Amino acid sequence: MSEPVLSVRDLVVEIPTRHGVLRPVDGVSYDIAAGEILGVVGESGAGKSMTGNAVIGLLDRPARIASGEVLLQGQPIHQLQGAALRKLRGRHMGMIFQDPLTSLNPLLTVGDQLTETIQEHLDLSASQAHERAIAALDEVGIPAARQRIDSYPHEFSGGMRQRVVIALALCAEPELIIADEPTTALDVSVQAQIIALLRRLCRERGVAVMLVTHDMGVIAEAADRVAVMYAGRLAELGPVREVVTQARHPYTAGLMASTPVASQGQKRLRQIPGAMPRLDAVPAGCAFHPRCERAQARCRQAPGPTLQACDGRAACWFPITYEQEATL
Amino acid sequence: MLAYIIRRVAQSILVLLVTGFVAFSMFSFVGDPVENMLGQERTQADVDRLRGQLGLDQPFVVQYAKFLQQAAQGNFGLSYRQGREVSAILAERLPATLELAFVSGLLALGGGIGFGILTAIRRRGISSNVIMTLSLVGVSLPTFLIGILLIYVFSVELGWLPSFGRGEVVDLGWWTTGFLTLSGLKALVLPAITLGLYQMTLIMRLVRTEMMEVLRMDYIRFARARGLRERSINFRHALRNTLVPVITITGLQLGSIIAFAIITETVFQWPGVGLLFINAVQFVDIPVMAAYLMMISVMFVGINLIVDLLYFAIDPRLRVDGKAGGH
Amino acid sequence: MSDHQIEIETRRTPGRLARAWNGDLAYSFRHSPVAMISAFMVALLVLSAVFAPWIAPHNPFDPGSLNLMNGFTPPGEPNAFTGEVFLLGTDDQGRDVFSTILYGMRISLLVGFSAVMLAMVIGVVLGLLAGYLGGWIESVIMRIADIQLTFPAILVAMLIFGVAKGITPPEYRDQMAIYVLILAIGLSDWVQFARVVRGATLVEKNREYVEAARLVGRRPFSIMIRHILPNALNAVLVIATISLALAIIAEATLSFLGVGAPPTKPSLGTLIRIGQGYMFSGEWWILLFPALTLLALALSINLLGDWLRDALNPRLR
Numbered sequence: 001m002s003e004p005v006l007s008v009r010d011l012v013v014e015i016p017t018r019h020g021v022l023r024p025v026d027g028v029s030y031d032i033a034a035g036e037i038l039g040v041v042g043e044s045g046a047g048k049s050m051t052g053n054a055v056i057g058l059l060d061r062p063a064r065i066a067s068g069e070v071l072l073q074g075q076p077i078h079q080l081q082g083a084a085l086r087k088l089r090g091r092h093m094g095m096i097f098q099d100p101l102t103s104l105n106p107l108l109t110v111g112d113q114l115t116e117t118i119q120e121h122l123d124l125s126a127s128q129a130h131e132r133a134i135a136a137l138d139e140v141g142i143p144a145a146r147q148r149i150d151s152y153p154h155e156f157s158g159g160m161r162q163r164v165v166i167a168l169a170l171c172a173e174p175e176l177i178i179a180d181e182p183t184t185a186l187d188v189s190v191q192a193q194i195i196a197l198l199r200r201l202c203r204e205r206g207v208a209v210m211l212v213t214h215d216m217g218v219i220a221e222a223a224d225r226v227a228v229m230y231a232g233r234l235a236e237l238g239p240v241r242e243v244v245t246q247a248r249h250p251y252t253a254g255l256m257a258s259t260p261v262a263s264q265g266q267k268r269l270r271q272i273p274g275a276m277p278r279l280d281a282v283p284a285g286c287a288f289h290p291r292c293e294r295a296q297a298r299c300r301q302a303p304g305p306t307l308q309a310c311d312g313r314a315a316c317w318f319p320i321t322y323e324q325e326a327t328l
Numbered sequence: 329m330l331a332y333i334i335r336r337v338a339q340s341i342l343v344l345l346v347t348g349f350v351a352f353s354m355f356s357f358v359g360d361p362v363e364n365m366l367g368q369e370r371t372q373a374d375v376d377r378l379r380g381q382l383g384l385d386q387p388f389v390v391q392y393a394k395f396l397q398q399a400a401q402g403n404f405g406l407s408y409r410q411g412r413e414v415s416a417i418l419a420e421r422l423p424a425t426l427e428l429a430f431v432s433g434l435l436a437l438g439g440g441i442g443f444g445i446l447t448a449i450r451r452r453g454i455s456s457n458v459i460m461t462l463s464l465v466g467v468s469l470p471t472f473l474i475g476i477l478l479i480y481v482f483s484v485e486l487g488w489l490p491s492f493g494r495g496e497v498v499d500l501g502w503w504t505t506g507f508l509t510l511s512g513l514k515a516l517v518l519p520a521i522t523l524g525l526y527q528m529t530l531i532m533r534l535v536r537t538e539m540m541e542v543l544r545m546d547y548i549r550f551a552r553a554r555g556l557r558e559r560s561i562n563f564r565h566a567l568r569n570t571l572v573p574v575i576t577i578t579g580l581q582l583g584s585i586i587a588f589a590i591i592t593e594t595v596f597q598w599p600g601v602g603l604l605f606i607n608a609v610q611f612v613d614i615p616v617m618a619a620y621l622m623m624i625s626v627m628f629v630g631i632n633l634i635v636d637l638l639y640f641a642i643d644p645r646l647r648v649d650g651k652a653g654g655h
Numbered sequence: 656m657s658d659h660q661i662e663i664e665t666r667r668t669p670g671r672l673a674r675a676w677n678g679d680l681a682y683s684f685r686h687s688p689v690a691m692i693s694a695f696m697v698a699l700l701v702l703s704a705v706f707a708p709w710i711a712p713h714n715p716f717d718p719g720s721l722n723l724m725n726g727f728t729p730p731g732e733p734n735a736f737t738g739e740v741f742l743l744g745t746d747d748q749g750r751d752v753f754s755t756i757l758y759g760m761r762i763s764l765l766v767g768f769s770a771v772m773l774a775m776v777i778g779v780v781l782g783l784l785a786g787y788l789g790g791w792i793e794s795v796i797m798r799i800a801d802i803q804l805t806f807p808a809i810l811v812a813m814l815i816f817g818v819a820k821g822i823t824p825p826e827y828r829d830q831m832a833i834y835v836l837i838l839a840i841g842l843s844d845w846v847q848f849a850r851v852v853r854g855a856t857l858v859e860k861n862r863e864y865v866e867a868a869r870l871v872g873r874r875p876f877s878i879m880i881r882h883i884l885p886n887a888l889n890a891v892l893v894i895a896t897i898s899l900a901l902a903i904i905a906e907a908t909l910s911f912l913g914v915g916a917p918p919t920k921p922s923l924g925t926l927i928r929i930g931q932g933y934m935f936s937g938e939w940w941i942l943l944f945p946a947l948t949l950l951a952l953a954l955s956i957n958l959l960g961d962w963l964r965d966a967l968n969p970r971l972r
Contacts, residue, residue, distance in 0.1 A: 056553060058549060058552060058553060086552075086555050086557065086558075087555065088555070089552065089553055089554065089555035090553070090554040090555025090556070091555055094553065094554065095550070095553035097546055097549065097550055097553075099546060102545060102546035102547060103546050103547055103549075103550045104547055104550070105547045105551070105565050105569065106547075106569070106643075106644070107568050107569055107572070107643070107644065108564075108565070108568075116556065116560070116564075117554045117555075117556065120554075120555060120556055120557070120560075121555060152644050154644075165550070168550070168554060169553075169554070172554070172555070342798075342802075343802050343805060346799075346802050347802070350814075354814075354818055354821075464957065464958065464961065465954065467957065468953050468954050468956075468957030468958070469950065469953055469954065470904045470907055470908050470911075470949070470953060471908070472907075472908055472911045472912075472924075472927070473907075473927070473946060473949060473950060473953070476927060476931060476942070476946060477946065477950075479931075479934065480934065480942070480943075484934055484935060491934075491935075584807045587806070587807045587809075587810045588807065588809075590809075590810070590813070590912070591809075591908060591911075591912065594911075594912050594913075595931075605813075606813070606912050606913070606914065608817070609813055609814075609816065609817035609820075609914050610913050610914060612817060612820055612821040614821065617814065617817055621814065624806070624810070625805070625806070628805050628806065629805070632805070
C-alpha cells in the first residue's frame with residue numbers, strides 16, 4: 001500500500017487559559033490515502049475543526065500543537081513555521097470553510113481571487129493563469145465561466161459560491177483538502193450537488209479529503225471511512241458502511257439511533273442522555289462513561305481507552321458486538 | 329441608485345433650510361436692530377417707518393424667505409462689529425483657514441492611515457505600544473492644551489517656531505498664501521500639528537480597529553489557507569476592505585476640521601474664519617455668526633454628499649442592491 | 656441501565672463582595688496598573704475640588720479678599736510688596752494660583768455634571784417619546800437629532816452660548832455665564848442619549864410585558880417610565896460616563912476661548928487663557944500649573960474611561 005497522503009499521529013492541541021490548560025484535541029491518529037474521503041464527525045466542540053486547523057497550521061493563538069505528529073506525504077509539517085508552512089498551503093493542502101459568502105473577499109472579482117492563487121503557486125503568465133481560472137470555474141460547474149469570471153462574489157447564489165470556493169481550493173492542485181462543514185450553510189437541495197461535486201473532483205484527481213461535519217447524512221453519502229470524535233478523542237474509526245450499520249462504540253450507536261430515518265416511521269427520537277463534557281471538565285477514564293448505559297468500573301479508571309489499546313476500531317473496553325460477522 | 333441620490337440631495341436641502349432657519353432666528357431673537365440704529369430720541373412713527381423700510385413688518389415667513397434668498401447670493405449684511413460687508417470679511421479670511429485645514433488634513437490622513445496599518449499588523453511590538461499610548465494622549469487632551477504645550481516647547485523654550493500669526497503671506501489677488509514664504513511655512517507647522525493631531529489619532533484608531541476586524545474575517549483565513557503571502561493579504565485584501573468604511577467616517581471628520589479650526593486659530597491667533605467666528609460670539613456680532621453657520625453647513629452637507637457618493641463608487645455591492653456595505 | 660452515581664460537590668458559595676472582587680471587571684482592574692493609577696488620580700483631583708473650601712488657603716472668588724499688589728508673585732517666594740507667600744504664585748489679579756486651580760476645578764466639575772444631567776434628561780425624555788409614540792413625533796425628533804449631529808457639538812455649544820449671551824442684558828452676563836455654559840453644553844449633547852433610549856424603547860415596546868401593561872389599562876406615560884426606562888438605563892449610564900469626560904473638556908475649551916467661565920470666576924480653561932498672555936514675559940507659573948492640572952485631569956479621566964470600555968466590551972473577551 002502506498003504512503004498515505006496525510007498521517008496524523010497522537011496529535012494533541014492545547015489552549016492555555018486563565019483557568020487551566022484545555023485540550024480540544026487529545027491524542028488523535030488517522031491516515032488518509034490518496035483519493036480517499038475520510039469523514040470526521042462529532043458534536044460541536046468535539047475537536048474536529050481544531051484537528052483540521054492544526055493540520056493546515058491555522059490554529060488561532062493561544063491554541064498550539066502540544067505533541068504528536070502531522071505528516072504530509074511522509075514529511076513532518078507540524079513544526080513548520082512562517083514561509084515554509086505558507087508554501088505548502090494552497091499548493092499541497094487546501095481548506096474549504098463553512099460559509100461561502102464570508103469566505104470570498106467581497107471587493108475582488110472571482111477571477112482576481114483565482115488568478116492570484118494560481119500565480120502564487122504555479123509558474124504561469126497572467127493570461128495563462130486567466131485561462132486556468134476559467135477552466136477551474138468550468139470544472140466546478142459554473143455555467144458561462146468565461147463571462148462570469150469577472151463577477152463579484154455577491155453576484156452568485158449560495159451553491160455557486162461554494163463551487164467557486166472549491167475551485168479556489170483546488171486550483172493550485174493540492175494533494176489534500178480539508179473541508180470544514182462545507183455544506184452546513186447551504187440549502188438542503190444544494191448540499192447533495194456540492195457533495196457529489198467534491199467527491200467526483202477528488203476521486204478524479206486522487207486528492208485526499210478530510211471531510212469535517214456534524215451531519216451523519218453527509219458522511220454516509222460521501223465518505224469512504226469515518227472517524228467519530230468525542231471530547232477531543234477518537235471514539236471510533238472505520239469504513240463508513242460498517243460504522244453506520246454496526247457501530248461498536250456506544251456513542252456512535254447512540255448517534256445512529258438518534259438520527260431520524262424517514263422510512264422507519266419512528267414515534268420518538270432517541271436521545272443520548274446528558275451532554276458532551278466541557279473541555280475543562282472531562283471525566284477521568286473514558287470520556288463517555290457518565291452517559292453510557294454499558295459503563296462498568298473499568299471505564300472510570302484512567303487511562304481511558306484508545307483505539308490502539310482496544311480493537312483498533314472503537315475506543316471502548318466493552319464495544320458492542322453483533323451476531324453476524326459483517327461481510328464486505 | 330438614482331433614487332438614492334435624489335433622496336440624499338433632498339435630505340441635504342432640508343438640513344440647509346433648517347440651519348438657515350436657525351441662523352435667521354438668531355437675528356430675530358437677539359436685540360432689536362431698529363432700537364440700536366435710532367438711539368434714544370425716537371418716536372413710534374420713526375420706529376414704524378424704519379421697520380417698514382427694513383422690511384421688518386413683513387410676516388416671519390416672508391422675512392425668512394428673503395433672508396434665504398440673500399444668503400444664497402452671499403449677502404449677509406454688515407458686521408455689527410466692523411461695519412463692513414460680512415461676505416467680504418469672510419472671503420478675506422477664508423484662505424488662511426483653508427490652507428491650515430488642508431495641511432492638517434494631509435497630516436491626519438497620512439499619519440493616521442500609516443500608523444493605523446502599522447499598529448494593526450504588528451499588534452504586539454514595542455513600536456505599536458508606544459504609538460498607541462501616544463495616540464491615547466492625543467485623543468484625551470483638549471486641542472487648545474496641545475497647542476499651548478507645543479508653543480511652550482517650540483516657541484518659548486526652543487525658539488524654533490513662531491507662536492502666533494501666519495508669517496509673511498503672498499497676495500495673489502483673490503487668495504493670500506503662506507506657502508510661498510519661509511516664515512509662512514514655519515508659521516504653519518505648529519498650528520497644523522495642533523489641528524491635525526486629534527484627527528490623526530482618530531483616523532489611526534479607526535484604521536487599526538477596522539483592519540484588525542477585517543483580519544479576523546473568514547476570507548482572510550481562506551486567503552491564508554490558499555498560501556497567499558502576508559504582504560499580499562495585508563495590502564491587497566485587508567487594506568482595501570478596511571478603507572471602505574474608513575473613508576466615510578474620515579470624510580466626515582475632515583469636514584469638521586474646518587470647525588475645529590476655531591480653537592487652533594484662537595490659540596495661535598491665526599487670522600482665519602475660525603478666529604473671526606469666536607470674536608463674533610464674544611461681541612454678539614450676529615451677522616457674522618449667521619454667515620459662518622451657513623457657510624459651515626454648506627460645507628458639511630457638501631462633504632457628506634460627496635462621501636456618500638464616493639462610497640458607491642468603491643463598494644461594488646452597493647451598486648446592485650443599494651444596501652449599505654460592511655465587510 | 657446505569658449503576659453509576661453522579662457526585663455533586665458542594666462548595667461554600669462566596670459572599671457578594673468576594674464575588675465582586677473576583678469578578679471579571681475587578682480582576683481586570685487589579686491587573687491593570689493604568690486603570691488603578693488613573694482612578695487614583697481622578698479621585699484625588701475630584702476630592703480636592705470638592706473639599707476646596709477647606710483645603711484652599713484663599714478664596715479666589717471673593718473680590719474683597721484680593722489685593723492687586725499681590726499680583727505676579729512667583730511660586731514660593733514672598734511678594735515684593737506684601738511679603739505674602741503663595742504656594743504656586745499669583746496671577747495678574749493677585750489670586751493665589753493654587754486656590755484658583757482648586758476652585759476652578761469645582762466649576763469644571765459643576766458644569767460637567769450639570770450639563771450631562773441636562774443632556775440626559777432632555778435626551779431620555781425625547782428618546783422615550785420618539786420610540787414609544789412613533790409617527791410624526793418620532794420623525795421630527797429624529798430629524799432634528801440628525802441635523803444637529805451634522806455639526807460638531809462644540810460648535811453647537813458656542814452658538815448657543817453666543818445667542819444666550821446676546822439675549823442676556825450686559826449687566827448680568829458675567830453672573831449668568833456659568834448657567835449659560837451649562838445650558839450650552841447640555842443642549843449640544845442630548846442627541847446620543849435620545850438615540851440610545853429610542854432604540855431601547857423600540858425594542859422593549861414590542862415585548863409582551865408592555866403589551867400586558869397596556870391591556871391592563873396603564874397609561875402610556877406610566878408604561879414608559881416604569882417599564883421601559885429601567886431597561887434602557889444600562890446603556891444610558893455608559894454614555895453618561897463618557898459624556899461627563901467630554902463635558903469637562905468642553906467646558907475647559909469654551910472657557911479658554913473666552914466663551915465660558917468669566918474672568919471673575921475662572922475655571923482651568925480661563926486660567927490657561929490668562930496665562931497664555933504671560934508666557935513670554937516670564938510669569939510662567941500662571942500658565943504651567945493650571946495646564947498641568949488640566950492635563951492630569953483629562954488624561955486620567957480618558958484612560959479610566961478607555962479601560963472601562965474595553966473591560967465591558969463582550970467582544971474582546
